[in-house]
Amino acid sequence: MTARWPALAAAFLLSAGSASAQAPDPVAVTVTDKGCEPAALTVPAGKSVFKISNKSRRVLEWEILQGTMIVEERENIIPGFVQSLSATLQPGSYEMTCGLLSNPKGTLTVTAATAAAPGAPDPMALVGPLAAYKLYVMAEVEAFHGQTAAFVAAVKADRIAEAKALYPQARRHYERIEPVASLFNDLDKSMDVRADDFERKDADPGFIGFHRLEKGLWADNSTEGLGAHADRLLADATELKRRIADLTIPPAKMVGGAAGLIEEVAATKISGEEDRYSRxxxxxxxxxxxGSRKIFDLLRPLVATRDPDLVARTETNFSRVETLLAKYRTGDGGFAPYDSLSDRDRNALKRPITVLAEDLSTLRGKLGLD
Structure with a gap:
């Protein structure tokens, strides 16, 4: 990995170089059922704060894209609510997602900054953790590709019981590295899209990927018509593996991913909306x-020098969550169906997961990446 260190250091400088600059006034964006208002925005390079108002009828995520890469995102914006997103952007042209996948994307133009930002944190401090995390991600995407190939083969051979057993095993590798895997907007939407992202729900032809196959296996108990979807999923998994091999992981995405993984569980997955057919x-x-703990473990030495109390508190919170999840382990190494948990069980999970997410959300600031 030594050859990648200059690129990793450069990436850190790029993301942190303007982090301490004074942010301008918030930029207001309203998302309706039809798209973004305004549909075109211009901001200066450096840190911007976006205020995203959800005036649509569904929970949404708002993303800033550069090509197929997700630069920043704010997930789980409830109808009628406003959420903030801080983004440190380099000059260039970007796109904004605007609710339903069928809605037109907005445009975001970032103009050159008028003044240099104050000095950034030492870029070399994160090089070691970034290199180690890249190795972890590469191992997980390799396992993901192999498990997905086995899952697809079972689907195409109409081996329903085997496919059902392989489904969560393949997905767990994706879920561990979701902060990196979901950087590629086109692949994330293809592999992990939910029916709720479409106006016609699970009847929409754009509903493909893991969850479309999940519906066929559990809700329909059939593999009829799933062959093309299975082939597309494996092709996407192959492309993800190729792209990750060439990717220099943005430091802010690695650090922010520790919180992002847990925040998503607390905000939406705890309701059971993720694997609604298979449980x-x-x-x-x-x-x-x-996946979150892996990132935290790699960052622990850096964070400990800045806030040892945060490290101790986060360790305790991780242990609490892990102990709760262990209660639902099954003898074969899997987990109990989610619909076997009571509301009390789910609430018992939600509180420590939310507390853990809150602590992890401070990591970017602790390391000078906000």
Whole structure:
């Protein structure tokens, strides 16, 4: 990995170089059922704060894209609510997602900054953790590709019981590295899209990927018509593996991913909306926690020098969540169906997961990446 260190250091400088600059006034964006208002924005390079108002009828995520890459995103914006997103952007042309996948994307133009930002944190401090995390991501995407190939083969051979057993095993590798895997907007939408992202729900032809196959296997108990979807999923998994091999992971995405994985569980997955047909949600929860802990473990020495109390508190919170999840382990190494948990069980999970997410959300600031 030594050859990648200059690129990693450069990436850190790029993301942190303007982090301490004074942010301008918030930029207001309203998302309706038809798209973004305004549909075109211009901001100066450096840090911007966007205020996203959801005036549509569905929970949405708002993303800033550069090509197929997600630069920044704010997930789980409830109808009628406003959420903030801080983004440190380099000059260039970007796109904004605007609700339903069928809605037109907005445009975001970032103009050159008028003054240089104050000095950034030492870029070399994160090079070691970034290199180690890249190795972890590469191993997980390799396992993901192999498990997905086995899952697809079972679907195409009409081996329903085998496909059902392989489904959560393949997905857990994706869920561990979701902060990186979801950087590629086109692949993330193809592999992990939910029916709720379409106006026609699960009847929409754009509803493909893991969850479309999940519906066929569990809700329909049939593989009829799933062959093309299975082939597309494997092709996407192959492309993801190729892209990740060439990717220099943005430091802010790695650090922010520790919180992002847990925040998603607390905000939406805890409701059971992720694997609604198979009820394999606890597999995903556990994989998200594993991926988050891996990032935290790599960053622990850096964070400990700045805030040892945060490290101790976060360790305790991780242990609490892991102990709760262990209660639902089954003898075969899997997890109990999520619909076997009571409301009390789910609430018992939600509180420590939310507390853990809150602590992890401070990591970017602690390391000078906000």
């Amino acid at each position: 394999t949600d606890l597999w995903d929860f556990h994989a998200n926690v594993e």
